[in-house]
Amino acid sequence: MTKADIVEAVYREIGVAKKEAAIIVDTVFEAIRAKLEGGESVKISRFGNFNIRNKVPRRGRNPKTGEEIEITARKVLTFKPSQILRERVRDGEPIDAS
Amino acid sequence: MTKSALISLIAQQLKLSRKDAETAVNTVFDSIGHSLEVGNRVELRGFGSFGLKERRSREGRNPKTGERVMVDAKRVLFFKAGKALRERVDH
Numbered sequence: 001m002t003k004a005d006i007v008e009a010v011y012r013e014i015g016v017a018k019k020e021a022a023i024i025v026d027t028v029f030e031a032i033r034a035k036l037e038g039g040e041s042v043k044i045s046r047f048g049n050f051n052i053r054n055k056v057p058r059r060g061r062n063p064k065t066g067e068e069i070e071i072t073a074r075k076v077l078t079f080k081p082s083q084i085l086r087e088r089v090r091d092g093e094p095i096d097a098s
Numbered sequence: 099m100t101k102s103a104l105i106s107l108i109a110q111q112l113k114l115s116r117k118d119a120e121t122a123v124n125t126v127f128d129s130i131g132h133s134l135e136v137g138n139r140v141e142l143r144g145f146g147s148f149g150l151k152e153r154r155s156r157e158g159r160n161p162k163t164g165e166r167v168m169v170d171a172k173r174v175l176f177f178k179a180g181k182a183l184r185e186r187v188d189h
Contacts, residue, residue, distance in 0.1 A: 001138050076187070081175050088134070
């Protein structure tokens with residue numbers, strides 16, 4: 001599934017023009033991105049939470065050369081699905097390879 | 099930001115009724131959830147992808163009692179942020 005399918009679903013549900021539905025979907029994802037960029041978490045009830053984790057710097061190794069390097073502090077995005085979504089997925093239909 | 103705050107923001111930015119904004123936001127996440135439920139991954143350009151992984155059944159232990167238990171096979175969901183979003187978050 002891609003964004004086009006989500007746009008189609010929004011178009012069917014609220015009866016706006018397709019172009020308008022595409023703008024709505026883009027605006028939803030851009031709003032989420034903007035909050036995450038600002039370090040804020042985004043909690044979608046029944047779906048899951050997008051969180052920003054602050055990773056502390058640590059020592060690592062270049063696996064190719066064996067050289068020791070510092071892995072700098074960074075922020076990473078994680079997603080924790082809600083219990084409802086986890087259960088829906090767990091008990092769902094087999095994975096479609098396509 | 100909660101879903102309710104997201105709905106308000108969408109309503110305000112796009113001059114939609116709160117009801118339409120609510121339906122739209124719910125439809126976005128319901129359709130992603132439905133796709134995953136029926137076994138299809140979801141790929142969103144510029145955002146990331148929601149994928150599925152099969153976990154085989156395995157023998158585990160009850161950490162409290164040490165007793166052996168079978169853990170059933172299951173399907174789990176994972177999210178991988180797209181490159182652009184990863185870079186926006188880590189600035």
